[in-house]
Amino acid sequence: MTDATLENAPHAFVRRETLEQQAPPLSVAGPVAWIRNNLFSGPVNSFMTLICIYVVATSLPDLVRFYFLDAVWSGTNRDACLADKVGRPVGACWAYIGDRFQYFIYGSYPVTQRWRVNIVFVMFALGVVWMLWDRAPLKKVGAFFFFVLLPLGAYVLLLGGANAEGFLRWAILLTLALAALYLVLSFAPGLARFWTPASLLEVELAAAPMQRFYRPKRLILLALVVFGLIAIVADRAGLPRVDTGLWGGMMVTFLIAAVGIVFSLPLGVVLALGRRSRLPIIQLLSVIFIEFVRGVPLITVLFMANTMLPLFVPQEYSPDRLLRPLIGVALFAAAYMAEVIRGGLQAIPKGQYEGAMSLGLGYWQMMRLIILPQALRIVIPGIVNTFIGLFKDTTLVTIVGIFDFLRTIEATLVDPTWATPTTRATGYAFAAIFYFLCCWGMSRYSIAVEKRLAAGQRR
Amino acid sequence: MTSIPTETAQPGKASLFYDPKIRGYVYQLALLGLVAFLVWSAASNAIENLRAQKIASGFGFWHNAAGFDVNQKLIPFSASGSTYGQAFWVGLLNTLLVASIGIVLSTFLGFFVGVARLSSNWVLAKLAMIYVEVIRNLPLLLQLFFWYNAVLKPLPDARNSIALPGSIFLNNRGLILPNPQFGPAFQAVVIAFFIAVVVAIVFYRWSKKQQARTGTQYPNGLITLALIFGVPLLVFFLAGSPLSFELPQQGRFNLTGGLQIFPEFVALLIGLTTYTAGFIAEVVRAGILAVSKGQTEAANALGLRAGPTLKLVVIPQAMRVIIPPLTSNYLNLTKNSSLAVAIGYPDLVQVFTGTVLNQTGQAVEVVAITMAVYLTISLVTSLFMNIYNKRMALVER
Secondary structure (H helix, E strand, O other), X not given: OOOOOOOOHHHXXXXXXXXOOOOXXXXXXXXXXXXXXXXXXXXXXXXXXXXXXXXXXXXXXXXHHHHHHOOEOOOOOHHHHOHHHHOOOOOOEHHHHHHHHHHHHHEOOOHHHHHHHHHHHXXXXXXXXXXXXXXXXXXXXXXXXXXXXXXXXXXXXXXXXHHHHHHHXXXXXXXXXXXXXXXXXXXXXXXXXXXXXXXXXXXXXXXXXXXXXXXXXXXXXXXXXXHHHHHHHHHHHOOOOOOHHHEOEHHHHXXXXXXXXXXXXHHHHHHHHHHOOOOXXXXXXXXXXXXXXXXXXXXXXXXXXXXXXXXXXXXXXXXOOOHHHHHHHHHHHHHHHHHHHHHHHHHOOHHHHHXXXXXXXXXXXXXXXXXXXXXXXXXXXXXXXXXXXXXXXXXXXXXXXXXXXXXXXXXXXXXXXXXXXOHHHHHHHHHHHHHHHHHHHHHHHXXXXXXXXXXXHOO | OOOOOHHHHOOOOOOHHHOXXXXXXXHHHHHHHHHHHHHHHHHHHHHHHHHHOOOOOOOHHHHOEOOOOOOOOOOOXXXXXXXXXXXXXXXXXXXXXXXXXXXXXXXXXXXXXXHHHOOOOXXXXXXXXXXHHHHHOOOHXXXXXXXXXXXXXXXXXXXXXXXXXXXXXXXXXXXXXXXXXXXXOHHHHHHHHHHHHHHHHHHHHHHHHHHHHHOOOOOHHHHHHHHHHHHHHHHHHXXXXXXXXXXXXXXXXXXXXXXXXXXXXHHHHHHHHHHHHHHHHHHHHHHHHHOOHHHHHHHHHXXXXXXXXXXXXXXXXXXXXXXXXXXXXXXXXXXXXXXXXXXXXXXXXXXXXHHHHHHHOOHHHHHHHXXXXXXXXXXXXXXXXXXXXXXXXXXXX
């Protein structure tokens, strides 16, 4: 009906006349051309450029002056950062950060016991590098270290006291018993015939005893070594109990983040599998949990954990006040993690499932050996993103009264020792640097992983 | 093929233990039993603990006198005479207020920053990038503390208010605006506005039909603008300007009169808007990048200029990618408004889960109501956005 002909051209979008020839551009390369193309290509563009330059030129020098040139770098109390005491304009009060640095890291953890936190920090760093560094050896051992040994070790070291020591003794005994069992079984595999399928047992019997001993025992040996080290440390130093009320600072922030990831990942996998399960009740329960938790703010989950958990359990088992938000954060993160992992599961082609089934694998074997390794690999960037969100959200425990990093900064701001007009700006800048470095580092990591995983698709 | 006896094709009869169907039932029953046991034990423990602590249960507290005051209230509320139920509504309305304004503002800011990041203007693109990276990598709570404690609190007190043009004053008690006083004839303006909106919609439909039939284009945007703004303005002047402002008066010690916007509200709004805008900017950028360059080139080859290319070709396709994540960002903003509790803005969580919970001790009921409210908001929002999304989605066979 409405072909673009010259008759109806006034109503169409197309141009009717040919444009005049234009003069060639003066230059197409070099800095002048770059500036003209990128900054002043038209009136609107030039206007934008000028506004941006104005904004930068008015704010940047002030920021540099405040945080660097006029900043105070040393001093022992507020007098160092007061303009009339120093006799010059005073910017950021970095001396206050230096003075309170220990408090920001450990909170009120007893000074003589802080080496325990340091050990946990070192273990944590080791585990993180082991897990995240692409070419680190023995990834499975690393995962075992990060997800099993580190939490148990941190629990014993950080809390200390009779409970933790009893727990440690129990863990060592269990590991020793397992080691003994494996030792016996690796030299007499016939004993395992009650639960090992005959075909597998045959393979087992064919291998030399040393070979049989070598395989899964690394984890047990590692557990023994780490628990043994902790036991020696605990025995030599005698770990007095440090109540969670004294914990604070970066230590608590990292603790909440680590607990969040350690528990939300497996729980998220289970929930994601449940949501894609063909069994209606399991699916329904998973969907209800996921949608319910994702539909409410983290704060209400924290309030619930804080006020309702103690009601839901018998009085004598009332959870510790640091444990309550930990449970809340872990459940909250698990719901988000489940959706990320579900995305990965959906991205696996149906042929993979069919292939696994045609091999005769059962459901859990199929998931463990074929589907999950691929699905989790795909969604590593998504998992890291969830983790960044979780890390930022750890600040909310402030609201239910936990002394995390942000809260320790808030607490020092009202302390009269360092109360000056510029302390607040300094404290917030320090917090901003800390959170930015952590989150930005993680997002860089996820981008790098994405690039690496996309290597196969590159043309 | 020769006929094969069908019996041999059937799988061998496995024992009940390995029958997937039976196993499924067993697993589900076990899970159901576990969940039921957890719920039952939690409930019985809760009843016992509540009895031991002598905390009432049930929703009787709803009609009890509240006995506290709230600074920002959209409906009448006072320490004497108001109930916990009314406190709930005050909080809910405050939440909805900050969330709805925040959604509008963050959409504009987010679209601007997202487009700016793709701009050919190098300085603008880099500034937008820095904005997004910094905003997205800092906790919202820290940003709220920054806006509230470091920017708004240190403002001068009421006596030394900063006077802005238009009788607007800024001090540590908030932003004091001229308070609009609507005359009775103002109703006519409101009615005129709604009529204008209806007429604009009708005209838009008619002009689209006309264009489809004859190809004639009408300046839709201009006419809609003229209708929606012009007609109410005309009625406004015809009715004799039924609007006056009560200006804030600067006395010796204090500011009196005027409409006070509390610093808690301002801080929360700025924080939520800038934070969410950082995320929306990335959503918008991803959406625009998802439209392949060939589409723009094809439009140009047909002779479309930059404006129509954007409006008719790029944006409709980008919106399909943008809308779902945009929805979840709106939901996040609404849920994040609960951080108000940290800076004392009287939203639902601060008033209800904070103050009312503390006063009544009825944790189960209060937390359950709060969660139900947020769940409802989430579900309703995603319902509407899904309907919109379906309308915008690509129709495939």
